[in-house]
Amino acid sequence: MAQIGNIDTVSSVNGTHFIGALAQNASRQEDLTLPPSIGGSRVSRARVRQISVWSTQNLDWELGFYGKHDAKSADPNLDTFKGRWQFVAADGVQDDGAGLYRYHINGLDFLYVDDDRTGILHLVLVNRSAAGKTTYGAGSHFRVEVGLEPSLGW
Numbered sequence: 001m002a003q004i005g006n007i008d009t010v011s012s013v014n015g016t017h018f019i020g021a022l023a024q025n026a027s028r029q030e031d032l033t034l035p036p037s038i039g040g041s042r043v044s045r046a047r048v049r050q051i052s053v054w055s056t057q058n059l060d061w062e063l064g065f066y067g068k069h070d071a072k073s074a075d076p077n078l079d080t081f082k083g084r085w086q087f088v089a090a091d092g093v094q095d096d097g098a099g100l101y102r103y104h105i106n107g108l109d110f111l112y113v114d115d116d117r118t119g120i121l122h123l124v125l126v127n128r129s130a131a132g133k134t135t136y137g138a139g140s141h142f143r144v145e146v147g148l149e150p151s152l153g154w
Contacts, residue, residue: 005149006037006150007049007050007147007148007149008035008037008038008046008147008148008149008150009035009145009146009147009148010032010033010034010035010121010146010148011032011143011144011146012030012032012123012142012143012144012145013143014054014141014142014143015136015141017030017032017142017143017144018030018125018142018144019135019136019142020135021132021133021134021135021138021140022125022126022127023127023132024127024128024129024130024131024132025128026126026127027064027124027125027126027127028124028125029066029069029070029122029125030123031069031118031120031121031122031123032120032121032123032146033119033120033121034046034114034119034120034121034148035148037150038119038148038150039114039118039120044113044114044117044118044120045111045112045113045114045150046111046112046148046149046150046151047109047110047112047148047149047151048065048108048109048110048111048112048146048147048148049106049107049108049109049147049148049149050104050105050106050107050108050146050147051063051085051103051104051105051108051144051146051147052104052144052145052147053087053092053101053102053103053104053142053143053145054100054101054102054142054143054144055092055100055101055103055140055141055142055143056100056101056139056140056141056142057101057131057133057134057140057142058089058092058101059089059092059127059128059129059131059133060086060087060088060127060128061086061087061103061125061126061127061128062084062085062086062087062125062127063084063123063124063125063126063144064081064083064084064123064124064126065081065082065083065084065110065121065122065124066080066081066082066122066123066124067080067081067082067112067113067114067115067116067122068080068115068116068122069116069118069120069122080115080122082111082112082113083110083111083112085105085108086128087103087105089129091103091105100141106147111151112148121146121148123144125142125144
């Protein structure tokens with residue numbers, strides 16, 4: 001049962017999601033399953049509250065949220081864009097100057113609605129850096145976690 005005020009998380013899986021190379025301004029969409037408290041039988045609605053990213057590369061990452069799979073459109077009547085957040089490379093921190101870069105933002109507040117009612121978070125990753133994101137098998141690791149607060153009713 002969804003409870004307002006609780007934060008539930010949706011995570012990509014390193015080595016499964018966002019595994020391909022990304023040139024500057026290139027994007028890749030992944031569809032992540034919403035937790036039962038949000039993606040149940042009701043219309044899937046939640047407030048995006050926080051985002052964390054773990055990456056071997058210190059790049060400018062942008063995350064876009066869409067209401068449907070393949071919903072980016074040149075027609076603004078069909079596009080289901082819900083919101084975005086961009087991290088710049090300076091936001092990434094490492095422990096002891098080595099290992100993964102960690103990015104985090106909390107205090108966000110925008111509504112995500114799964115317009116196609118599939119219980120899915122439709123997330124688009126864009127590399128905004130001049131340097132390219134490398135492929136997973138070439139040593140690139142990447143994971144994103146989104147904190148969502150259930151939002152009931154219309």
